[in-house]
Amino acid sequence: MNIWSISLKNIKSKPLYTFLSIFILALSITLLLGIRQLETSFKYQMQNNLGEIDLVIGAKGSPLQLVLASVLHMDNPTGNILYEDAKKIGKSPFIKTAVPISYGDNYKGYKIVGTTANFATLYNAKLEKGSAIKKSMEVILGSTVAEQLQLKIGDTFLSSHGLLENDIDIHSEHLTIVGIYQPTNKIIDRLIVTSLESIWHVHQEEEHEKDENHLEHHENHEKEKEITSLLVSFRSPSALLTLPRKINKDTNMQAALPKYELEKLYRYTGVGLKTISWIAYMILIISCITIFVSLYKMVKERAFDLALLRTYGASNFQLTRMIAYEGLIIGLFAFLLGLLVSKVGLYFMLRIMETEYQQNILQKLPLQEFLQIGLLVVVMIAFSILLAIYPIMKMNISTTLSNEK
């Protein structure tokens, strides 16, 4: 028998109040932890997927769309640009690497990106198996693609037109898998990488079939080769100021800064998360009021019990500890429950998102954020406990005992 066990017995003797307190507190902790984790994961995922891309050059249109399409591979491209024009820009002394990408096809929902060998270096992706692309119609799979579709080196498949999975518009040329990348936790894991030529080849073959005027077309098409966008990394940050403006002014292409665009997008989506955060804080306050009411009620209703404990030799400090432990036990249980529910909840939520976007974005919550929430909860509970034990400090044992007789 000690103060802890008396506190525990007190809690057990009022299960409804205890349940209510734990439930509401756990709810707010769940929301707080869940939102913070989503927020960090989101931010991390966006930053991470940028790799070394400082600038995206593509067809005129919405810069956000261009970034979403070319960097996160989440949206349709704004259109195509001429490879010739892109190559000219790529020669600028400000630019360290310029990687052209071209896409428009998918296999079972995974996007096929035609590009050059430099694409992998943007994401620091190395080959796990197989070899680099040597000729047209060869592909390297991102690690997630290989895993999800159970494909291995040497397998062949037919791509289908468009960015979404469909069975109607299937190209007739087989693509052969020659390599698989190591997992990078970046967007490249979910892409099928091939050469620019493969993409051109697939589409030209089909245009030829439709086009009667073969010869004339063939002469022009070296000039007409198109790509979707150009991913650029700068040699020095000073290019950030001049190059985009120049491209936007002097060419029929647009230059978008992915960092800036994603920051903008994040601000839009952040409003929703902020609202939920505020709701979570409100619930936290309400739950602390519940704990306070529960403890205060106990102090008031059981004043006689507390006075009795004093006559048994309990000091004021022991009674204070008894009430404080009750609050702490409730808080601890609520925190564990909240942690558990937020983990399980996010897991299932992201499982659903994962199948929709083929993206696994769950990141571990940094310890600092975790401690911040923990500290906030502890402070709030401590505050409610302090308010509740105030009457104990002022308790007059004699009056309490005489009144309750």
Place this chain on the structure above:
Amino acid sequence: MIQTNNLTFHYKKEKHLFSFPNIDLKERENLLILGKSGIGKTTLLHLLAGLLTPISGKVVVGGVDIHSISYSELDKFRGQNIGLVFQKKHAIQSLNVVENLHARLFLSRKPISNTIIDFLLEQLDVSDCKTSTINTLSEGQSQRLSIAMAVVHNPQVILADEPTSSLDDANCKVVIELLIKQAKLTNANLIVITHDHRIKPLFSNSITL
């Protein structure tokens, strides 16, 4: 052993000054204090227990002037040397009978001994209710429990405030006899404060306020 000397007291908002006759009990002596309602019986009991501080005068229990020591020492002293029996509620609601006795010993800083507790409950004829919760006990059982709570820690003084006013004649006699018996067993002074004249014949020593 308990002595008082010229005890006086008055409540903050009231003008009436209580002054109490001196008490001087040697070892194993008992005392019945009779008086009408409002005469200050409970006030006297709380002064004796150190729950109220007198305006003047002394209360000496086992050689210790209890109003001259610090509050925390008084808490400790009360827990170890004084046993209180009340009219109605007698124990902590959220604990069962045995847990109450354990808590009592723990808070008095006395070793917890199940043999003593079993023996005591046997003596008081409440062994059957060991794990009962407090609000399921009958009036008689619960008054017996309050005796157990007042004597389990071997106090020097047992103070009982109207212990019999809610009991019928049969239970009244049994409870007082048990109190006297337990006081004797622990070598404690028993002071009963009451307006209940039924118990007067059971005491040799009594004063009226």
